[in-house]
Amino acid sequence: MTTKDLLRRYTAFAVIATILNLLAQRLSLSIYDGAASVEIAIGVGTLVGLVVKYILDKVWIFDDRRTGTATHAKLFGLYTLMGVATTAVFWGTEYTFWLIWETHLMREVGGVIGLAIGYVIKYPLDKRFVFGTGAASDAKSV
Numbered sequence: 001m002t003t004k005d006l007l008r009r010y011t012a013f014a015v016i017a018t019i020l021n022l023l024a025q026r027l028s029l030s031i032y033d034g035a036a037s038v039e040i041a042i043g044v045g046t047l048v049g050l051v052v053k054y055i056l057d058k059v060w061i062f063d064d065r066r067t068g069t070a071t072h073a074k075l076f077g078l079y080t081l082m083g084v085a086t087t088a089v090f091w092g093t094e095y096t097f098w099l100i101w102e103t104h105l106m107r108e109v110g111g112v113i114g115l116a117i118g119y120v121i122k123y124p125l126d127k128r129f130v131f132g133t134g135a136a137s138d139a140k141s142v
Contacts, residue, residue: 006061013056014119021049021115022108029104038098038107042091049115054079062131075130082125086118093117 001009025045029037054076058064066075090111097110 010057010061010119010123013053013060014115016056017049017053017119018112018115020052021045022111024048025108025111026104038095042094042111045111046087046090050080050083053119057126058131062127064131078130079126082130083118083122086122086125089121090114090118 022045024047025041028041028044032040057079058075064075091114093114094107094111097113098107100106
């Protein structure tokens with residue numbers, strides 16, 4: 001896979017995970033609108049986005065073919081650990097937009113910005129510490 005193809009694929013998957021994250025947040029907010037509803041929605045969206053992005057990255061970005069429950073648990077744990085700092089960026093940006101504008105539209109704008117920054121930071125961490133150097137991660141320049 002070329003670097004250009006890898007970038008396109010990674011970007012597309014980041015967009016998919018972002019959309020599903022925000023849809024999960026909207027669903028959460030439609031079900032519960034009480035105390036800490038925004039915080040709960042952000043957490044729900046994060047979990048959905050994390051699982052979706054892990055599956056897409058493992059298979060289509062890093063071409064990781066390892067199987068088994070123990071292997072997936074270890075990889076998912078490492079993947080989640082690499083996302084701690086990037087999740088802080090995402091949550092901080094989204095929640096700051098919410099606190100400033102107090103509208104769900106601006107909260108989502110903050111979420112998109114925070115997730116985009118986080119995904120850019122996360123790729124090299126996942127490549128090095130989670131998936132190693134799989135065939136797809138050794139992209140050749142065009």
